[in-house]
Amino acid sequence: xxxxxxxxxxxxxxxxxxxxxxxxxxxxxxxxxxxxxxxxxxxxxxxxxxxxxxxxxxxxxxxxxxxxxxxxxxxxxxxxxxxxxxxxxxxxxxxxxxxxxxxxxxxxxxx
Amino acid sequence: xxxxxxxxxxxxxxxxxxxxxxxxxxxxxxxxxxxxxxxxxxxxxxxxxxxxxxxxxxxxxxxxxxxxxxxxxxxxxxxxxxxxxxxxxxxxxxxxxxxxxxxxxxxxxxxxxx
Numbered sequence: 001x002x003x004x005x006x007x008x009x010x011x012x013x014x015x016x017x018x019x020x021x022x023x024x025x026x027x028x029x030x031x032x033x034x035x036x037x038x039x040x041x042x043x044x045x046x047x048x049x050x051x052x053x054x055x056x057x058x059x060x061x062x063x064x065x066x067x068x069x070x071x072x073x074x075x076x077x078x079x080x081x082x083x084x085x086x087x088x089x090x091x092x093x094x095x096x097x098x099x100x101x102x103x104x105x106x107x108x109x110x111x
Numbered sequence: 112x113x114x115x116x117x118x119x120x121x122x123x124x125x126x127x128x129x130x131x132x133x134x135x136x137x138x139x140x141x142x143x144x145x146x147x148x149x150x151x152x153x154x155x156x157x158x159x160x161x162x163x164x165x166x167x168x169x170x171x172x173x174x175x176x177x178x179x180x181x182x183x184x185x186x187x188x189x190x191x192x193x194x195x196x197x198x199x200x201x202x203x204x205x206x207x208x209x210x211x212x213x214x215x216x217x218x219x220x221x222x223x224x225x
Binding site: 033091 | 144146159166167169203211214219
């Protein structure tokens with residue numbers, strides 16, 4: 001089955017700096033890669049996603065890149081703000097709505 | 112539109128008991144997926160239902176089961192509860208199945224097994 005690894009597990013940045021979270025996946029058939037943000041005590045919320053026929057996607061301060069050959073994808077957050085502090089999960093899917101999640105990255109943005 | 116609604120929010124059960132969790136998807140969404148979230152194992156897929164049929168199943172024992180009704184509402188059942196079943200159970204809905212469709216999560220049911 002699919003295996004998704006996510007790094008780093010914790011990330012601390014200064015407000016205004018950029019943050020990068022990386023994920024690798026094992027199943028070359030995976031074709032959908034969403035990123036979720038989960039604030040403490042709240043539900044995971046989709047922040048951006050990318051499909052395998054696209055190499056990069058941007059939405060304001062957030063961008064995701066996908067390298068199918070190397071089987072890795074990354075989340076980039078620019079101009080970080082304290083409200084970006086949360087746990088971020090990457091995921092991969094190749095079958096229905098069955099997502100395999102990475103272990104999560106706790107992002108702390110220091111004011 | 113109302114979001115995904117899960118009931119109850121909190122449950123405390125004893126080992127050996129069984130429990131039923133409920134999920135009402137976003138109106139018009141026909142796919143309902145269930146995930147287990149624990150500090151040690153992270154987010155793990157349990158199963159997905161679409162049009163009352165189970166489409167995919169994760170690597171969980173048969174004690175975990177689910178079903179979907181004609182109105183797309185879904186329930187999951189855990190029988191013979193074990194301490195390790197303590198977790199946040201998240202339900203997610205989507206308009207379609209087949210991959211590539213964003214999942215919308217509910218707030219979850221936090222199950223504690225004592």
